Amino acid sequence: MTDTVLRVRDLTVSYGTTTAVRHADLEVRRGERVAIVGESGSGKTSLGNAIAGFLEPGTATVTAATLELDGTSIVRTGTGPRIPVRTPGLSMVFQDAMSSLDPVWTIGSQLVAVLRATEKVTKRRARADAIDRLRAVGITDPERVMHARSYELSGGMRQRVMMAIALSSKPSLLIADEPTSALDASLAVGAMELMVDLAEQEGAAVLVISHDIELCRRFTDVVVVMYRGEIVEQIASRDLAEARHPYTRGLLECIPTLQSARLDELPTLESVRARLEGEAA
Structure with a gap:
């Protein structure tokens, strides 16, 4: 391999x-x-x-x-x-879990569908595995979440559900x-x-x-x-x-820090690029 x-x-x-x-x-x-x-x-x-x-x-x-x-x-x-x-x-976790999860299907139905498509298991076994998957991503009440729909969950909970679904297909690469x-x-x-x-x-x-x-x-x-x-x-x-690349250095210098909080003007990519070009000249 x-x-x-x-x-x-x-x-x-x-x-x-x-x-x-x-x-x-x-x-x-x-x-x-x-x-x-x-x-x-x-x-x-x-x-x-x-x-x-x-x-x-x-x-x-x-x-x-x-x-x-x-x-x-x-x-x-x-x-x-x-x-x-x-x-x-290959599996993917998207930026907006709300629009990525089906609002009609329950979370359990979506997770069970992925598990059964990945492995030929019974619906009962897939449901038990789904509950285990939800627990693995830190959801403490998986039975309730199994019956919920995406709009009934918080943003953090939806993101955890997306991770559970994405990793249920046993990918070699997660995007x-x-x-x-x-x-x-x-x-x-x-x-x-x-x-x-x-x-x-x-x-x-x-x-x-x-x-x-x-x-x-x-x-x-x-x-x-x-x-x-x-x-x-x-x-x-x-x-x-x-x-070494000026753009990478610019990105790093634009990260907010306790030191930059004291500046009258926060650094931007344009201001950092201008300064670096001036130093190079």
């Missing part, structure tokens, strides 16, 4: 005449936690959706020299159905698109910690798409930085302080 779970070479995503991702190269090893970071519009979500197969052929054009999951090509020709077809071995953006700071840390811990238990690699570079530094192994549709730097998370 290859050590590389995901291999991407020369991947480009275009929406009409607009190119969102240019010639991206990316690798994720088994059990590794990789973050894709950048400001809004940098192309990180388009890259994640292209890998997962969530871009409609009529809306986006995706080309790649290589796009492999567990050594099997998952390049999509654009001639398939409009509704995405599940890629075995998480802004998994903490709808949560406050304390809940975000707990949710990220829970997700990476559960993925490690399941043996799944994690690809996190986020604008929160500090959270990614804490919970991932590698940070991939995107700027204007291009990957400009890949660096070990522990070495972020030594990042």
